[in-house]
Amino acid sequence: MTDAAAPAPRRIRMTVIGPILALVLLVVAGALMNPNFLGWDNVTNVLARSAFIGIIAVGMTFVITAGGLDLSVGSMAAFIAGLMILVMNSLVPTMGVGIPVILVGMAVALLAGLAAGLLNGILITRLGIEAFIVTLGSMGIYRSLVTWLADGGTLSLDFNLRSLYQPVYYGGIAGITWPIIVFAVVVVLGEIVMRSTAFGRHCAAIGSNEQVAKYSSVRVDRVRLTTYAALGLLVGIATIMYVPRLGSASSATGMLWELEAIAAVIIGGTVLKGGFGRVWGTVIGVLILTLIGNLLNLTDFVSPYLNGAIQGAIIVLAVVLQRDGKARA
């Protein structure tokens, strides 16, 4: 009882340093193999490409920490992208090509994301259907809707709008592009919310033991619903950053994003069955996944086609390494 300020065991655990170590190893390996690897262009490229999955993965961290799962985020992003493009295109005749149209498009993306997240959350909390089932269903629904909206092809943003919108992906401040800035803001906010707010604490409590949370007067359904709604909103934000990159959406947009986001969360040390999560870990997870692809493209050692195999191996390895930190309950 002497050391009043010792909140938790301070042993260094593999679960804490494992992901960091893996990231450092990747960076060192990359720098040795290709001198351009640590160049400004490549670094910003990696970060910008991480941003979409990264923003979504931050939201996914909360969902998983609270004992949930969301498989629908990839097709949700595709659907939102398609919807956004349709709405903006349809406004061009009346509103002309201008910033207001893009702002409306962004609002549509945010609202659609929030609504989609709320829908998932309500089905899960109010009707008590398992998250896996609900989001597996909505995954199929959104994927099919975007295919339908695009009539099996590609939805393209009006050409003039596209050049007006492009700076949101390619532009930025002091050479740092907007996706990176938004990603950074989301991460910092996410880390604070997870670590230091009642909401973050409640997410961990619910994921750790829902009964205990309920008996402790935690508003379990509301917290859980909020995690899905927040994730939907973040998917909307990610889509806003993504659409100006290609200016189009098709049935292939956002394919497998859900798995990449979940993988990033798990690699980062969040427990898949809930109860413990960390946002900074998720960021490392996202960077590791993106870096692997990047490295394979920059070097000739291994075929880039093996990207998926290496990512898969890392995911499994990450979970194996997590095991030593389990509580003996």
Added chain:
Amino acid sequence: MSVLALKNVSRSFGPIEVLHGVDIALRPGRVHALIGENGAGKSTTMKIMAGYQPPSSGQVALDGRPVAFADMGQAEAQGISMIHQEFNLAEQLTVEQNIFLGRELKRGPLLDKPAMRARTRELLDRLECRVAPDRVVSTLSNSDKQMVEIAKALLRDTRVLVMDEPTAVLTRAETAILLRQVRALRDAGTAVLFTSHKLDEVEDIADDLTIMRDGRVVWTGEASRMDQHAMANAMVGREKSDLFPAKVSTPGEVALEVRDLTVPGFSHDVGFTLRRGEILGVAGLIGSGRTETFEGLCGLRPATGDVRIFGESVRIDHPWQAQALGLCYLTEDRKTRGLLLSKGLRENLTLQALAKFDRGLIDTGAEERALDQAIADFDIRGDRAALVGNLSGGNQQKLLFAKTLLADPRIIVIDEPTRGIDIGTKQQMYALIRKLASEGRAIVVISSEMQEVIGLADRILVMRHGRVTGELGANATEDAIVKLAMGVATEREPA
């Protein structure tokens, strides 16, 4: 010659020693009863015998030779089986699949289902159990599940059968069948270790008897040398009056008024009044709907009824609403409903009253101070940085109290305040509960231990089959409670 014996066995959890030099010897063809109050160390003793836990010091001897079981699988291979209070059955599998789980009979690579079916039938017949082998276990009654557990043990050619309170969930008729089977096993040469809180059963079935108290063996010998009264005295070891604080209640205004409280499937039209400064005891047998009634009251289950808190009519659908009204329920099940076992003390302590520490961000400094305070106020011992799952039951219970009280409830429902904790901690709990009442809080204590209800409560509500069957004063007798709890026409049965 004993088949399985503990010699001077001690066992510690963290810094706390819960067993102190226990000696116990099981002989073949004898039923050995192990009795003691909750927290006396019976469970730990049994677990060490069955290889679930190693002793911290001392020796486990099988056929006179020292052994060290790495796990229960090794103990089982030596013919030692343990039947738990909570059944260890795969609920979704059939009776037959459960009995043969892990040792399925095969013909080549395929399961030999007819052979397993026949063997299952034979085992169940021996146990006078009429359950079909292909029934799914989740659909069975408790007594049938118990029989399946025994059949499992029989299949494994058990030489030593350890039974942890096998009759706790059984009716009288079911108990009679079970005891007959235990006798049959004994006569076949099996050594049986049997624990029960029901002393009449113990008197009935035991050949040898060991009584434990506070982690020590206080008496051991031929069971015929002890009667029920002597057993009870040896178990408690101290006078009731030492254990409970004086009843000095000065009831104030009415805090809680409940009319026609109905929890579908569990209780009907429950009504009572509770004043500030008062401790209301709620007694009743297991299954009488006590817990469910009060969970319904506190918004933890769907319920209907007329509830007034300090005169104001309220509607409570969620526990957080109850808490906002100053009504808190302290669960009987601290491990799965009360505490987050994989989290630290601080996070557990403040979970229920987190709003108090929420200044936009959580003020961890204030949390640490609250933990300091709780550790001092409630005498919580153990490593401050430990995970709550690694604390002893008593310290977990204290933490649960501290956690609930941090929410400043005016009315507290305490369900089984001393389940599974040692007698010293019990005494602290009783004193604490009385102190809370004297501070002007209104308190409900639900308990299966009749002594506890009698010793603690100012008034006693007795429930049976989801209804209130009577209300008794502070000086109620055990007999009066039992009559109300069992229904007056029923013969007397000590609980």
